[in-house]
Amino acid sequence: MIGLGPDGGGTGARWRLADASGRILGEGTLGPLTGHIFEPASRAAAQQTIAALLSDVQAIGKPVRICAGITGLSTGSETAQLMASWLAGAFRLAPDAVQVVDDMRIAYRSAFQPGEGILVYAGTGSVAFHLSQNGKADRAGGHGYLIDDA
Numbered sequence: 001m002i003g004l005g006p007d008g009g010g011t012g013a014r015w016r017l018a019d020a021s022g023r024i025l026g027e028g029t030l031g032p033l034t035g036h037i038f039e040p041a042s043r044a045a046a047q048q049t050i051a052a053l054l055s056d057v058q059a060i061g062k063p064v065r066i067c068a069g070i071t072g073l074s075t076g077s078e079t080a081q082l083m084a085s086w087l088a089g090a091f092r093l094a095p096d097a098v099q100v101v102d103d104m105r106i107a108y109r110s111a112f113q114p115g116e117g118i119l120v121y122a123g124t125g126s127v128a129f130h131l132s133q134n135g136k137a138d139r140a141g142g143h144g145y146l147i148d149d150a
Helices: 040-058 078-091 103-111
Strands: 002-008 013-019 024-030 065-070 098-102 119-122 126-131 137-141
Touching: 002 040, 002 103, 013 040, 024 040, 040 078, 065 078, 065 103, 078 098, 098 103, 103 119, 103 126, 103 137
Parallel strands: 002 065, 065 098
Antiparallel strands: 002 013, 013 024, 119 126, 126 137
């Protein structure tokens, strides 16, 4: 089994392709990929980044699952579902083979198991994030500079 893990952000995106043992088969960087797709131009830009991702990944292998962490969206939101459908379509995968979650969930899971610790991110934006054992996300901040990242 081969899995693809894109990490999308406002200044750029990166990705890794790995086999079932965790061995990295390939990795790369792309232009921005965010959940801020509120107008036709931003939707087109996101789709162009996904097309570039497909092109880069196809040269290495075909993933059977994708789990993407994308800034600017909420897990389970309409935007996350739309992004998942674009990825599934581009890679010709069944919808249930693609999961799109917020980037803080991915960052948290890279450091903690659910129920452990609090992730604090302070950079362009700011957020404190905790994922409970039952999967409920609690956070302070992280809603973007237009709303509250003072």
